[in-house]
Amino acid sequence: MSKKVTGKAFDPVIFKRLMSFAKDYRLQFFIGTISAILLSLVSVVKPILLQKVVNVYLENKDKEGLMYYALLMVVFLLSEVFLQFIFIYKVNWLGQHIIKDIRIKLQKHMLQFKMTYFDNSSVGKLVTRLVSDTETIAQFFGQGLFMIVSDILKMFVVAIVMLWMNWKMALISFIVLPILIYATKLFQIAIKASFQEVRLQVANLNGFVQERVTGMNIVQLFNREKIEYDNFVSINDKHKKAYIKTVWYYSIFFPIAEILSSIAVGLSVWYGGLDVVSNGSTNAGEIIAFIMMSQMLFRPLRQIADKFNTLQMGMVAGDRVFEVLDTDSKIAKTGDLQATHFKGNISFKDVHFSYIKGEEVLKGINLQVNAGETIAIVGATGAGKSTIINLVNRFYEIDKGEICIDGNNVDAYTLPSLRKQIAVVLQDVFLFSDTIYNNIVLSNNKISLEQVKDAAKEIGIHDFIMSLPNDYNYNVKERGVMLSAGQRQLIAFLRAYVSKPSVLILDEATSSIDSYSEKLIQQATDKITQYQTSIIIAHRLTTVKKADRIIVMDKGNIVEQGSHAELLAKEGYYKNLYDMQFANEVF
Incomplete structure (x- = not known):
């Protein structure tokens, strides 16, 4: 102007x-x-x-x-x-x-x-x-x-x-x-x-x-x-x-x-x-x-x-x-391939990415996630863990490389169909000023109240919701201020669960909740990750140990990967991280 x-x-x-x-x-x-x-x-x-x-x-x-x-x-x-x-x-x-x-x-x-x-x-x-x-x-x-x-x-x-x-x-x-x-x-x-x-x-x-x-x-x-x-x-x-x-x-x-x-x-x-x-x-x-x-x-x-x-x-x-x-800030490359259901094979091929030009956050990531596999990504703050899941959802466009799901570049899929197959539970849960039911289905009229109740019973949070005034019609107010952090996290997890995703992503979803809420989420995590490809930004040892594979990141690079036992067996980054963060954790 x-x-x-x-x-x-x-x-x-x-x-x-x-x-x-x-x-x-x-x-x-x-x-x-x-x-x-x-x-x-x-x-x-x-x-x-x-x-x-x-x-x-x-x-x-x-x-x-x-x-x-x-x-x-x-x-x-x-x-x-x-x-x-x-x-x-x-x-x-x-x-x-x-x-x-x-x-x-x-x-x-x-x-x-x-x-x-x-x-x-x-x-x-x-x-x-x-x-x-x-x-x-x-x-x-x-x-x-x-x-x-x-x-x-x-x-x-x-x-x-x-x-x-x-x-x-x-x-x-x-x-x-x-x-x-x-x-x-x-x-x-x-x-x-x-x-x-x-x-x-x-x-x-x-x-x-x-x-x-x-x-x-x-x-x-x-x-x-x-x-x-x-x-x-x-x-x-x-x-x-x-x-x-x-x-x-x-x-x-x-x-x-x-x-x-x-x-x-x-x-x-x-x-x-x-x-x-x-x-x-x-x-x-x-x-x-x-x-x-x-x-x-x-x-x-x-x-x-x-x-x-x-x-x-x-x-x-x-x-x-x-x-x-006039601002051109759309995702530029979007194909017309409809993602109806993913098997869940995800691959990163020499992926480079930077939020600010010249300051790379990911420096040539190569990663293969197999269908049905649960992987945990660990690393210090700023290592690039959350960036990976943002790129899978195409919130940002990569600078170089290729990300594929089921053999197709993510660019080939339409954005709505791509994101519909991927459910994300973030650490910082955002709830709208609306009822619990509407916050779970997000105006998706194909998901009935009975389906939501059945899903809530499966993951063990139905009783918690029923204890609230007006149960599923309880208005959580702006940003969900009427609920605790743990309760908001449970609602977010149920939101992801009822959408029946092909890929589940948990971004440190249990890092700020109480032990009781964590136990409920762990139960639900065990249930849902049996059938879907899951990527978990890990914070608690419980989640890390149960993962099929652990990816260790440092300063935008994958420095180690393997099972919990394999990584502990050698002196490396994960062993040091475990000693500093996880050794005293009771579970």
Whole structure:
């Protein structure tokens, strides 16, 4: 997004892209446009009728004619009210439907991003793009574009009528127009820069609040309340200053515009009054009509600056939204092979991978996992254990090498079918603010409640769930805060179990739970790993010992592999790791 601030209300490219979303609502767009045109025509009828009333019927004291024109004015007034209703409703209806489509497109696009994008992006800023910025785009249509078109049409028609009615008095009224237009231009340039700063501070504020609310337990555990409060005050103050700057420009511009408008009215009355006194061609009806039309001419011009700001805000918001939409962060190579069921043969062939270019995490991994085999991967933090399972699921793309499942490169499979055959239980379990049942099936209506209950009984956690209020309909709240870490882990394991995967991956799934929960998971692990290929990032010795094969990693390389007994029989990395981490473990 360009940081350069100009007086242009909009970027033609962004404008064209925003308008492309209106194609599906051509009828509503047409109705809004026609109502704007009719509104501009109907609005100038009142001063014309008023001139006629003053010059003819008041002067001649014609009661019948006066009544007729009064009723005629009421008819046009009601017509203007009706057209105003149609116009406001339709343009705002159009704006809300367009942002609904933009939000859907943006959400769908973001769902396909690689994990790298989310690793490097602020959650608060992405929320701002999806919610706040799109709402600003709605104002672009509802309060900006159509309102500007309507006001310009009205000003144009009023100016034509003023010139037709009395061109000399019209030109006198127009004297201040260049000054007002120039002031409006300066106002637009200044306010655009201010609005860009406001949007930036809103995104920063959203990001800060989201992170601190999510990590409130860390804030309180480490007594950072005062520090984070001071940080919030500072960020909030920046937001306030950015917004007050926009208020400052408004407070300067609108009084100037009001003064110039009053001067124009005063000049019209002064010139018209002198002409009437001098028995010129001007009459009292024209003076009254000009007072009314001057307000109709200058009020939209004052307001149009504000509406241009809304238009500019919509452009800035559109630029930010399209920046995300234009981000190419999808998994590039995706085939059309449907993975209906895997035997479970997984092979890594000279796989190199780096999260940050030039900093390899995996350095030429070669690994063969046989169908039905359970392997455990151990190693120090940062050795690359979790990276391996992320690559199997294609959360990231490898730099070099090949990963195959059942003889086919993972690139050949469609992503949904690939991931459907692989169940993952992570150390940090994420649960949605929903019922336990919905968190288990994740809106998969093919898995019934009875199937979930049967699965829970098989792995021994049915009684735990039934002990909760509303059992399977118990709402765990945001991120599952109503459950303990061990309970969340059990739910995650059941979620993986009921999906009937071809490949099971446990990423240190028992590292942060109590002994009772671990025992339940171990029982379930023993059951499910009898039939599926399983990759386990091991933390507890119990899991390591039961694995068919143990893979030992260090600094992105596989340094040893073999059974627990084989690796302990020789002095090596695993033996040292065992002595340091596992020797005192009771099981």
